[in-house]
Each structure stands twice: as C-alpha cells, then as structure tokens.
Amino acid sequence: MKLHEYQSKELLGKNGMPIMxxxxxxxxxxxxxxxxxxxxxxxxxxxxxxxxxxxxxxxxxxxxxxxxxxxxxxxxxxxxxxxxxxxxxxxxACDIAKEFYFGVIFDREKRACTMILSGEGGVDIEETAKENPEAILKITSDTRGKIYDFQVRRAAAAMGVPRELHNQFIKLALALYDMFVDMDLTLLEINPLVVTDEGNLVLVDAKIITDDNAMYRRKEIKEFERADPENPDEVKAKEYGLSYVKLDGNVGCIVNGAGLAMATMDMVKHFGGEPANFLDIGGSSNTEKMKQAMKLILSDKNVKSILINIFGGITRCDDVAAGFIGALRSENIDRPVFIRLSGTNEEIAREMLEKENISADTRMEDAVKKAVAVK
Amino acid sequence: MGILIDENTKVLIQGITGRDGSFHLARMIEYGTNVVGGVTPGKGGQAIDGVPVFDTVEDCVKETGANTSIIFVAAPFAPGAIRESLFNDVPLVICITEGIPVKDMIEINQRLREGGSRLVGPNCPGLVTVGKSKVGIMPGHIFEPGPVGIISRSGTLTYEVASELSHAGAGQTTVIGIGGDPIIGTTFIDVLEMFENDPDTKVVVMVGEIGGTDEERAAEYIKTMSKPVVAFISGRTAPKGKRMGHAGAIISGGVGTAESKIEALEAAGAPVAGLVSELVDKVKERID
Structure with a gap:
C-alpha cells in the first residue's frame, strides 16, 4: 500500500527521524x-x-x-x-543549502534490499538515472540483510555530503534503513533530504510503500489505510480477502487466481470487450467471498454483463455455486451473468446451479464470448 | 520419467489437520500419491485418513522417511514451517501458502543459497508428475500422460492450459506451478533445465505473467535449449502500477511489461500465444 506524504512523515516522526x-x-x-x-x-x-x-x-x-x-x-x-x-x-518551511536523494527499495532482481543515494536531490530520480547514471550510488544488503557504516561513508563522500555532517548522515541513513526493514516496507524514498543553512539534516519529502502481505503484523500502517483509503472499494474488497482493481470497461469479471484473472481480462479484450475490473477471489474456498464479489461487481454501474470464471483447485466449485446462489437470494442481480466452472467439485456445483435453472459453461472461451456479446 | 517427483516420492503434509490440508490429503491419496505423514504442532498422535500426524517435521521424517514436504500452513506461520523443513534437510519443500511477507522470503532465500533443499513456491499450486504422484492442489483429473512439460507462475491458469492440452490429446510429463510471488524458491530457468534433461519431455510450455524479469532471463536460457518451448504471458491488458493479485504481478518503473517479455521470448525462438487455444495449436505442431 502507498502511504500519503503526511502518513509517511507521521511514521518517520514516530521513529525519531528529523522532519519539520x-x-x-x-x-x-x-x-x-x-x-x-x-x-x-x-x-x-x-x-x-x-x-x-x-x-x-x-x-x-x-x-x-x-x-x-x-x-x-x-x-x-x-x-x-x-x-x-x-x-x-x-x-x-525550511531553508535549503543542499539537496540529496535517499531511497531504500526491495530489490527483486537481487532478492535483497538496496539503498539508493544521489547528490542530485529534489529532482526526478528516474530522469537522473537516465541522463546521469554515475550520479546514482547503490548499496545492496549482504547475505545477512545488513548495510554497514563504512559503505554509507564512502557514498556520503562521493555524493558531496559536507564532511562535518558525515557521521550525522551515516547515522540517519542506517536508521532509515533499519526502519525500512523493521516496518516491512518495499519502498522508502526521501527526496529531497536536505542540509539546512544551520547544517542540519531534514527529510523534506517522503514516499513509503508497504508490503501488503505483512499488514497482519503492521497494525499501525493498516490503520492509515482504514483512515484514508486510496480507493474505498479496493480496501473493502481486501477486507473480504478479495483482490480487486477497478478498470474502465463494462464486463465485470470474477475469477479465482490472479493468473487466470489476468488471462480472462486479456481474453475479454481479445474478443472486443473491455474488462470492468480485475477481481481474484483468492486461493481458499469461501461462500461469503463469492457473495461479496457479486455485491462489489453489481455496485459498479458501468458493468453490463458479469463473467464468472472458475477453475477449481483449492477453490471448490460447490463453494462458489453456494455463494452465487446466496447472492441470488440477497441481491438484485439485474444484469446477465455468464458462468464457467471447471475443476474441483464441478459436478456438485452444476447440480446445485441446475436446481436454480442456471447453466454453466465448461470452457472459458464460450463464457467470455457470451459476456462480451452483451451491449 | 518427469521431473522432481515420481512414484518413490514420500510426502509429508505440514498443516495436515487444517481445512485445506486435510481436504487435499484426501485428493492426493486419491491420485495415488504416497502420503506417509503429516505435521501439526500440538496434534501429534492422531491419524487422518490413516496417515499419522506428528508434532514436528523431525519426528515425522524419522518415523516415515518422508522426502518431500507440502505446506498448507497459514501465512503468519508459513515461514516457520518452511524453515522447519529446511532445517531438517527435507530435499523438496513445496509451499502452497500465499501472502508471505517479502522480508521473510529474503531471509529464507539466504538459507536456500546455502544448499541442501529445494523450495517450490510459495504461493503456488504444487506439481504433478502425471500418473505417478501429485504434490499439490491441482485437480488430478485434468492431466493426461504425454510429452509436454508445463512450468507456470500461476495456479488456475496452469489448470486451464493443462486441461486444454489434455482435451487436444497433448498429455504431460510433469506440470509445475512455481508461484506468483516476487521471491520464489524455484525459477523458470531451474525447471527449464530439468525438462531439457528429462528424456520423456519433448515440448515445454512456459506460462508467465507481467512483473519482474524472470521471463526475460528464462529467454536467455531458452536460446541454449535443444527442446522447443511455447510460451503464454498473462496480463497483456493490465494497467501499470496496479498489483494484479499476485504480489509479483505489477508493472513498476517500466519493468515487467508483457511486451518486453513477449519480445525476449520470441527473439529466443519461443513463440508466445495470445489465447490458450492458440497455445494448444502451437504445442501440437511441435509434437507432430
């Protein structure tokens, strides 16, 4: 989750970092x-x-x-x-004698954490990376996940931190690094990190992205999301264990598994439709999730048809069918629904749906074509 | 043949007494997998479907000679479960659990580099060597024996691909889902190499998705392979900067786009299909 600047600074302040x-x-x-x-x-x-x-x-x-x-x-x-x-x-406001760039990222390529530093702060770091790559210094954590003071000292000298501030700078950089690790962040960016006229270091702008998977042990960050959600529907979906991303089209998609959900979106587009969303009902089976997914899709007024694409593995088709039938009873389903079911407990699910006079396709392409045909 | 597992694989299930663990225990036994034991701390001494439950992996391995572990433990406890199997030198560890924080996986990855065990996953469907052993959550009936090896970053999309291939008469040797997280124990290249060396695998299907650069790296390896590889990339229409469910499926900082992956794979001689039906045709052409 992306934190707002004010939330990032609140977190930095609580951890004793120098902010205005x-x-x-x-x-x-x-x-x-x-x-x-x-x-x-x-x-x-x-x-x-x-x-x-x-x-x-x-x-x-x-x-x-x-x-x-x-x-x-x-x-x-x-x-x-x-x-x-x-x-x-x-x-x-604070006066600015010099600006630096400081960042820590989870480095997917190296499977480690990397600290990024530059003497050219206050500007877009991606621009600097393109135009002046040698102005960017990188320190990657070692096999124990550590970054050491001597590494930062070398960087401080190279990026032009005034010598009398070296110790202060190293202490701050390592404290920020520790915070990144301790708080399960995937990005911590300070741009600029400023030297004031009086010779103090101040964090002037801050950007933080957290690891969604670690939210169960980062209650203080979860609270930020609840208090100021970027997209209320996406946050609500998360509470039910659904992974939802709103898009601009009109074919509402409910799918199990992220890969299949993306492939479903791609196929909708291939056959001339536009997906209204990405929605993965997740790994484990649960009738309530399916019901909530229907509610969420129905609340999107752009949706003209609903496509449910389930290939059961750990998700059992009968749980999905039960959830759908539950939604049938409690919600006003006023748009056509096309279901595709395959995999674990498929036969039981089909029987359940047949009792409600609902048929389901076996093949994905068939259901997608029908959903796209609704105009 | 197939890779990684076969009829000699002795499986232990971590989290055997949970809803998913006990359900898939039955499905695996039904498939013919040799499940020899299970572990749930505090529940040792019971038996489920005739399979003995132990408190620790150590006890289970000692008593049963298990050589492969499959993990169904909830995310907050899954890193501990992985470590327990690694510390006990279980040669093959498959983690089904999704939602493990990156920080834990960085640490686990360090231990894996020290050697000993292989981890598949996390956040994966496991694997099946068709007709011999299934250590995973995929529905067993969709697979047919044949010459195709499948590697995938996804779960259900793997079923989709396998099931369509089976329908078309293109059966499989081993089907493996390596997981959708940014840090996984076994990568495309690891598995491509195993398929390259497996005498029964004639064609390899690689199912990738947006995010990261593993597909691009795999493309480099594919250039050196003697066997044909056909690929599929999901997320072609996904917007930038939005995480598509999998913790790894996000296009960020211009890296991880479908275009870059398709370009790299095509350049390596691996055609990339846009639809599963197209993939099936391309695979069949290469079998015949």
Missing amino acids: PGRVAASAAEVPEIVEEIGLPVVLKAQVHVGGRGKAGGVRVVGSMEDVVPTAEKILGLTIKGLPVKKLLVTR
Whole structure:
C-alpha cells in the first residue's frame, strides 16, 4: 500500500527521524490554527498519489498569515492528473543549502534490499538515472540483510555530503534503513533530504510503500489505510480477502487466481470487450467471498454483463455455486451473468446451479464470448 | 520419467489437520500419491485418513522417511514451517501458502543459497508428475500422460492450459506451478533445465505473467535449449502500477511489461500465444 506524504512523515516522526513540524488538514478553515502552532513561513502541500505536484501548483510556500486561507483554498480546489485534492499537509518551511536523494527499495532482481543515494536531490530520480547514471550510488544488503557504516561513508563522500555532517548522515541513513526493514516496507524514498543553512539534516519529502502481505503484523500502517483509503472499494474488497482493481470497461469479471484473472481480462479484450475490473477471489474456498464479489461487481454501474470464471483447485466449485446462489437470494442481480466452472467439485456445483435453472459453461472461451456479446 | 517427483516420492503434509490440508490429503491419496505423514504442532498422535500426524517435521521424517514436504500452513506461520523443513534437510519443500511477507522470503532465500533443499513456491499450486504422484492442489483429473512439460507462475491458469492440452490429446510429463510471488524458491530457468534433461519431455510450455524479469532471463536460457518451448504471458491488458493479485504481478518503473517479455521470448525462438487455444495449436505442431 502507498502511504500519503503526511502518513509517511507521521511514521518517520514516530521513529525519531528529523522532519519539520506539521499536520494534515482537510479544509482551508483548519489551516490557520496549524500555522499558529508551527509558525510562519509554511509550505502547503497537496496530498495526492501522483508525481509532479509542484508543477501543477499543488505545493506553495506561504509567508504571511493573510495568504494562508486563500492559498489553502486554491490547492484544495485543484485536480492533479485526474485526482481531486482532498487534503493538504501544512508544514514549517525550511531553508535549503543542499539537496540529496535517499531511497531504500526491495530489490527483486537481487532478492535483497538496496539503498539508493544521489547528490542530485529534489529532482526526478528516474530522469537522473537516465541522463546521469554515475550520479546514482547503490548499496545492496549482504547475505545477512545488513548495510554497514563504512559503505554509507564512502557514498556520503562521493555524493558531496559536507564532511562535518558525515557521521550525522551515516547515522540517519542506517536508521532509515533499519526502519525500512523493521516496518516491512518495499519502498522508502526521501527526496529531497536536505542540509539546512544551520547544517542540519531534514527529510523534506517522503514516499513509503508497504508490503501488503505483512499488514497482519503492521497494525499501525493498516490503520492509515482504514483512515484514508486510496480507493474505498479496493480496501473493502481486501477486507473480504478479495483482490480487486477497478478498470474502465463494462464486463465485470470474477475469477479465482490472479493468473487466470489476468488471462480472462486479456481474453475479454481479445474478443472486443473491455474488462470492468480485475477481481481474484483468492486461493481458499469461501461462500461469503463469492457473495461479496457479486455485491462489489453489481455496485459498479458501468458493468453490463458479469463473467464468472472458475477453475477449481483449492477453490471448490460447490463453494462458489453456494455463494452465487446466496447472492441470488440477497441481491438484485439485474444484469446477465455468464458462468464457467471447471475443476474441483464441478459436478456438485452444476447440480446445485441446475436446481436454480442456471447453466454453466465448461470452457472459458464460450463464457467470455457470451459476456462480451452483451451491449 | 518427469521431473522432481515420481512414484518413490514420500510426502509429508505440514498443516495436515487444517481445512485445506486435510481436504487435499484426501485428493492426493486419491491420485495415488504416497502420503506417509503429516505435521501439526500440538496434534501429534492422531491419524487422518490413516496417515499419522506428528508434532514436528523431525519426528515425522524419522518415523516415515518422508522426502518431500507440502505446506498448507497459514501465512503468519508459513515461514516457520518452511524453515522447519529446511532445517531438517527435507530435499523438496513445496509451499502452497500465499501472502508471505517479502522480508521473510529474503531471509529464507539466504538459507536456500546455502544448499541442501529445494523450495517450490510459495504461493503456488504444487506439481504433478502425471500418473505417478501429485504434490499439490491441482485437480488430478485434468492431466493426461504425454510429452509436454508445463512450468507456470500461476495456479488456475496452469489448470486451464493443462486441461486444454489434455482435451487436444497433448498429455504431460510433469506440470509445475512455481508461484506468483516476487521471491520464489524455484525459477523458470531451474525447471527449464530439468525438462531439457528429462528424456520423456519433448515440448515445454512456459506460462508467465507481467512483473519482474524472470521471463526475460528464462529467454536467455531458452536460446541454449535443444527442446522447443511455447510460451503464454498473462496480463497483456493490465494497467501499470496496479498489483494484479499476485504480489509479483505489477508493472513498476517500466519493468515487467508483457511486451518486453513477449519480445525476449520470441527473439529466443519461443513463440508466445495470445489465447490458450492458440497455445494448444502451437504445442501440437511441435509434437507432430
């Protein structure tokens, strides 16, 4: 899960990292109180999950009290790359003597964690990687999952951290690395990490992505998601053990298994349809999941037909049928449904459906073609 | 022949008393798999379907001589279950469980590098050597004996492919799902090499998906193979930056696109089918 900047900073602050004081606001009226608390000048920053906020006018420095509310209103009225700005972070501005890039990622290729550092902070790191690759330094964790101080010291010198700040920088870099590991993060990006005029290190912008699989032991992060979901439907789906991604088409898809679900989307498209979603009902069998999946798809007004594609393995077809019949009783299913069933307990499931006068295809292509034909 | 498992495989089930463990115990026995024991901490001494249950893997291996473990333990406890089998030098460990955090898998991967055991998965359907042994959750009736070896990152899509191939008369040697997570114990290249060396496998089917670069790496290996490989990539229409269910299936930072995988595989001489029916045709052409 992607955290908002204000959530990332809350987490960093709780872990003792140097951030400027600040708080999030959902309306312009809340902002003056925060400004009085932290003092001028402040930076108002739109909280949306896209890059290029600054260029879009979503980040503004305010130096006087009378400009606070109008500027906040302006930012809260913005839509940046299709996303309306609903919250803004009010933070104390800090002077900047030098900017660095600092990041830690889960490195899939190396099956380890990699720290990424650059003397060219504040700009898009992917641009730097393309145009000036030697400006980027990488340190990959060893077989024990460790990164050591001498490695960071070498990087600090190479990226131009002032010598008198080396020890402070190394301590901070390793503390951030530990936090990355301890909190089950897959990305921790600080851009820029700043040296102030007084010679202090401050984390000015922060981006965190967490490992969804570790949420069961990261209650504090799960709380962020509940409090401010990026997509409420996707979060709700997750609670029922469904993996759901909303798309723009009109063929609602309910499938077991991610690979088959993607292949189903691909096939819908191949036959001229547009999938309304990706929905994997997951590995283990459960009638309630199927019912919730139907509810979710029915709530999407763009959906014109519903395609259920099940190849039972660990998921048993009879559980799926029971869930579907349950939905039949409790929901108003007002759009055509096409079912394909194969695999574990297929015969039992067919019998159950036949009693309700519902037939199911055996082959995926047949069901997909029917679902796509509905206009 | 086939690879990794056969009639001499003696299976132990970790999590044998759970809903999924006990259900698939019965399905595996039905298939003819030699299930010799199970482990559920605190439930040792019982028997399920005539199979003895032990408290620890160590006891189970000592008593039964099990040489392969299959794990059905819930995600928070699955890393512990994998470690237990690795510490007891079980040669082949298959983890069905999905949802294991990356941090745990980084650590487990370090131990695997030290050698000894092979891990298949996690988040995989297991494997079947057709007509001999099934150590997994796939429905047994969809497989027919024949000359095709199948490797897949997916579960149910593997069933789809196997079942269509069987219908078309293209049976299989071994069918293996290697799992949809970013860190897995056994990769495409490992299995391609085994199929290359298996005398009964004539054609290899590789089912990949978006995310990571394992397919691209596999393409490099395919260039050196003598046997024909036919591929399928799912997620061609998936949007960037959205995780498609599998923890590994995400296009991020321009890496992991279907286009890049298709290009690499085609360049290596492995045609990539867009539909399962197309895949079946391509496989049949290569058998005949």
